[in-house]
Amino acid sequence: MQPLANITPLKPAGAIEVRNVGQIFKTTTQDVVALDNVSLDVKPGRFVVLVGPSGCGKSTLLMMMAGLRQQTSGTITISGAPIPEPDPNRVGVVFQEASLFPWLTAEENVEFPLALRRVKKDERRAKAQDALKLVGLDGFGKRHPHELSGGMKQRVSIARGLVQDPPVLLMDEPFAALDEQTRMTMGDELLRIWAATGKTVVFVTHSLTEAVYLADEVIVMSPRPGRIVDHLQVSLPRPRTYEMLSGDAFGSLRDRIWRHIRKSA
Amino acid sequence: MQSGLGVKAARVAIVVALFAIWEILSRTGIVNPRLLPSASDTLVTLGDLLQRASVRKDLVVTASEVATAFALAVPVGALIGFLIAENRYFAEVAKPLLFFAFSIPKSIFLPMFILVFGVGFSQKVGFGFFSTIFIVIMSTTTAVESVKVEHLTVARSYGATPMQTAFRVYLPSMLPVLLEALRISMIFNLTGVILAEMYASRDGIGHQIATWGENFQMKQLLAGVVMIAVIAIAFNELVRWVETRCSHWRT
Numbered sequence: 407m408q409p410l411a412n413i414t415p416l417k418p419a420g421a422i423e424v425r426n427v428g429q430i431f432k433t434t435t436q437d438v439v440a441l442d443n444v445s446l447d448v449k450p451g452r453f454v455v456l457v458g459p460s461g462c463g464k465s466t467l468l469m470m471m472a473g474l475r476q477q478t479s480g481t482i483t484i485s486g487a488p489i490p491e492p493d494p495n496r497v498g499v500v501f502q503e504a505s506l507f508p509w510l511t512a513e514e515n516v517e518f519p520l521a522l523r524r525v526k527k528d529e530r531r532a533k534a535q536d537a538l539k540l541v542g543l544d545g546f547g548k549r550h551p552h553e554l555s556g557g558m559k560q561r562v563s564i565a566r567g568l569v570q571d572p573p574v575l576l577m578d579e580p581f582a583a584l585d586e587q588t589r590m591t592m593g594d595e596l597l598r599i600w601a602a603t604g605k606t607v608v609f610v611t612h613s614l615t616e617a618v619y620l621a622d623e624v625i626v627m628s629p630r631p632g633r634i635v636d637h638l639q640v641s642l643p644r645p646r647t648y649e650m651l652s653g654d655a656f657g658s659l660r661d662r663i664w665r666h667i668r669k670s671a
Numbered sequence: 672m673q674s675g676l677g678v679k680a681a682r683v684a685i686v687v688a689l690f691a692i693w694e695i696l697s698r699t700g701i702v703n704p705r706l707l708p709s710a711s712d713t714l715v716t717l718g719d720l721l722q723r724a725s726v727r728k729d730l731v732v733t734a735s736e737v738a739t740a741f742a743l744a745v746p747v748g749a750l751i752g753f754l755i756a757e758n759r760y761f762a763e764v765a766k767p768l769l770f771f772a773f774s775i776p777k778s779i780f781l782p783m784f785i786l787v788f789g790v791g792f793s794q795k796v797g798f799g800f801f802s803t804i805f806i807v808i809m810s811t812t813t814a815v816e817s818v819k820v821e822h823l824t825v826a827r828s829y830g831a832t833p834m835q836t837a838f839r840v841y842l843p844s845m846l847p848v849l850l851e852a853l854r855i856s857m858i859f860n861l862t863g864v865i866l867a868e869m870y871a872s873r874d875g876i877g878h879q880i881a882t883w884g885e886n887f888q889m890k891q892l893l894a895g896v897v898m899i900a901v902i903a904i905a906f907n908e909l910v911r912w913v914e915t916r917c918s919h920w921r922t
């Protein structure tokens with residue numbers, strides 16, 4: 407990845423800075439405080455997982471990092487600059503299931519972000535092929551989403567998020583709809599892709615096992631209004647293996663997160 | 672929709688059987704042939720009618736009324752439907768009213784169309800338009816609502832302009848529903864125009880059919896029925912064929 411030295415050498419490409427961020431939703435009946443004074447720093451190339459009870463504002467935080475929604479207070483910078491609107495060159499987003507366009511083939515879906523910027527057909531195709539190869543879907547480009555399994559669809563979504571090579575990848579419960587076995591495999595696949603590309607990843611999940619298995623750091627949030635209640639460093643060696651799941655280090659990390667979640671239930 | 676050869680054969684067999692029963696009922700005199708001319712006689716009459724300049728002229732008149740009414744009702748209805756679907760306030764106000772309007776049988780307004788337009792081209796087009804526009808509005812609203820929020824968010828997160836969102840997300844999402852709407856609208860449209868012709872008109876195939884009926888010209892009447900049925904089915908099947916070609920868009 408090329409260093410974006412022209413922005414500022416102190417905050418290199420892929421750094422995320424969230425400072426005192428609040429989000430209030432004004433509805434007709436009341437004001438909902440979704441996030442309250444959230445601050446966090448993500449260093450480039452880190453794999454950070456967000457966990458917390460349903461409705462605590464994980465998706466909202468991710469949307470703001472993607473420039474899809476503006477915070478009510480505080481600042482967010484990606485690679486050193488604020489993100490007032492979506493910027494696919496800085497941030498790729500992978501959504502939960504069903505975000506692929508069913509009328510496009512896998513490769514057309516991956517090309518979609520490039521097509522929006524009027525990249526030439528040949529270049530588009532080539533980049534889509536590379537991205538599909540990276541996610542292990544070489545040769546499946548001509549299929550429509552309904553001809554792919556759930557896991558394969560999410561691979562296509564990841565390829566679409568990576569096709570413009572943004573330094574940051576935001577993922578909102580990307581594997582939530584998958585069965586457990588596929589989910590484990592996809593976790594390993596994601597770690598492989600992450601190691602190969604060096605992206606900064608912010609990943610939202612409800613699975614504590616998945617959180618510890620994937621993360622360098624786990625950020626635990628409280629119920630609404632969402633605040634950060636813990637920030638764990640996961641120092642398990644990489645590559646992560648299935649055997650680690652039953653180890654003591656893994657268990658104590660997962661227990662620590664669980665105690666926070668239980669307290670809030 | 673893939674149906675096996677057997678199913679297709681069975682369908683053809685049923686149609687053939689219906690015509691055969693029709694033929695037999697008439698030929699054996701079980702039903703008075705003056706009331707029900709035989710199928711073969713009817714088809715021969717149909718052939719004769721299609722040779723006649725006056726009938727051809729009637730067909731052209733009806734076709735142009737149908738086409739005009741359709742060409743007006745579809746874009747106008749689609750635009751109104753789109754505006755309603757995209758504006759929450761508008762939708763809340765207008766939707767129940769549309770359902771009220773839709774539930775009223777349109778035929779009771781026929782006399783008013785004659786009062787307003789007189790008997791002629793615009794009366795039929797007006798009534799065809801009126802019969803069609805409500806279903807177009809409602810279908811378009813449904814079509815817009817069938818656009819998935821997730822897809823719009825994806826487009827937005829990759830920086831799509833409003834134009835790109837319209838053509839790359841809205842249009843393809845809506846197309847299957849719109850095609851079906853087009854098909855059903857045409858049924859309403861055809862019904863409206865022909866009804867208007869049968870009710871009060873000087874020309875058009877609907878008027879011919881009404882006249883044949885009044886004069887007990889059963890052969891011509893039945894031939895006219897077959898003719899309109901074939902035209903309607905042909906249009907319907909054409910659109911359905913296009914629909915099945917993009918059926919995987921639905922998933």
Ligand SMILES: Nc1ncnc2c1ncn2[C@@H]1O[C@H](COP(=O)(O)OP(=O)(O)OP(=O)(O)O)[C@@H](O)[C@H]1O
Nearest residue numbers: 431433438440459460461462463464465466467630
């Ligand atoms: N557009 C909105 N208008 C009003 N309230 C909203 C809106 N979007 C989200 N909220 C509220 O903000 C809170 C946070 O929502 P968010 O979707 O970020 O939670 P989440 O942590 O992602 O939950 P989940 O784990 O269920 O996905 C919720 O209480 C939700 O009801």
Ligand SMILES: [Mg+2]
Nearest residue numbers: 464465466578
């Ligand atoms: Mg969420």
